[in-house]
Amino acid sequence: MKPQHRIPALLVLLLASLVAPLVAQTTAPINTQTATPARQPAAPLPSMIPPGGQLALLKIEGVITGALEELINRRIERALNQGAGIIVFDFDTPGGELAAALRISRNIKGVPVPTVAWINPEAYSAGILLASACDELVMATSASTGDAAPISLLSSNLGSTERAKALSPLLAEFRDNATRNGYDYAPFHAMCVLGVEVYLIENPETGQQRLVNQVDYRLMVHGSPSLARQVSQGLSSLTDTSGGVGNPSQEIATASDFGKWRPVDVLPSGDRAPDGRIHDGKSLLTVKDIRARDIRISRATIDTTAELETYLGAAGSFVVNNSWAERAALFMSQWWVRAILLVIFFTGFLIELSAPGLSLPGAVAVCALVGLFGSPIILGLASAWHIVLFLIGFALLVTDLLFLIGFGFLGAAGLAIMAFALIVSVLPSGASPLGFSDPAYWNQLASAFATIIVGAGATIITAAILSRYFNQIPLFSKLVLATPQPVGPVEDLHIAGEEVLGSGHLECGQRGVVASAGMRPSGEIEIDGQRIDAVTDGEFLAHGTPVRIVDIQGNRIVVERDDQPPTA
Structure with a gap:
């Protein structure tokens, strides 16, 4: 039997002396006399608003703009019509336009029933200006507010x-x-x-x-x-x-x-x-809910609607939301959405111009136009004169394209008028107390210009693609004739000269040249010394370009570029 190995007593004592201080340190009681007192929010201040009224809750979220101003005014009116005795503005906003915020602040102070600002979870810049206009202010747990210095998105410094x-x-x-x-x-x-x-x-x-x-x-x-x-x-x-x-x-x-x-x-x-x-x-001063209670900006910490009803002594509550049309208008007022609508409008117009009688592209263009001007009208930014101005510019453009030779001053003036109408239709309708110095005015102007620039660029690219590949796109290939008729004399395609804008008999395959200043896509061709009105299938052709007839439908003559003119 092997002898047992025992740890020497001296080694045991040494280990005990090392471990004992560690155990004592981890089990030592905390000196409560020197501990920092726990941080507790200040006691809530009682509401000064008379109890018993119906509470209407209005959410204010996102960037505060002139468009939001009109929607807030409408919801206040709807809340009053529904019998609200207290109106609570539920804030979740990073700020916004100064001019709009000043007007909304004055409107809030004119509301005939008590108003309460509920910062849930943030109200910076213009948001705290609106919140301070209310009769009372409360905040949700960890909510924050402050930082209200005016800035401009166009410049790092004013x-x-x-x-x-x-x-x-x-x-x-x-x-x-x-x-x-x-x-x-x-x-x-x-x-x-x-x-x-x-x-x-x-x-x-x-x-x-x-x-x-x-x-x-x-x-x-x-x-x-x-x-x-x-x-x-x-x-x-x-x-x-x-x-x-x-x-x-x-x-x-x-x-x-x-x-x-x-x-x-x-x-x-x-x-x-x-x-x-x-x-x-x-x-710049920014405070959370506990510090806001300390300095008496916030009267209480409120996290739910039920707590809000209890604090204000309300008999009940209801929410006043934007209507579906107002929500759609807010979405379509974004600059990138307006740029897409602009592309759809001009693309539909060009397709309708290239293939008259299709109707569907024209209807889509009209719907895009309704979106372009319907949303700012609903938001209170545009009025009828903006639409009239746009239609005047559009009429000038169409006149230049269809009835005059070449794209000239009239067409350029039409495009300029249309762009101007689109830009001013989204600018704040109310006069700014800052005039043209208002940073928000220039921010909004930059956004409107971005819509025009992006929309115009995308329209040019779309037009170029359609001009080249129109007949190869599956949807459009079913709407227009993509395959040319057989070249050569075909008796049943003969038509009398009096049936076309020219004279003599025409056949598919006959060759000529563009006689007008250009075909965009309509214009005049010359065949055997006779000038005849014709159209292309979407391609723009310059003066003198060789062409040949590919389709004859009544008095509609369709031609295409002739890349292989007959040899002598």
């Missing part, structure tokens, strides 16, 4: 004059919203302008708390007008990008406030704010 013109009405609207609905103005100011710091201060005598910028903070906490002036004058490096518009200045501090306020270092959520500073001004 010029000082343009930025000043954009900021002036924006800040004025935020100030009015804050005054009407009991908000402090400083947070909204910091959302729009870099360099605006935000502080939470309190009056020890009254317990009143206010959110102020750095100039008011120096005056109301430190009581030093000279220091406040130095602070205000030293802000130019961060904020003086718009000729002084939007720079922090004395807003609410009066002589009786100097030195009588103190900073609030701990927020209701438990977050610390050293010296009362909420925002350092190095970026």
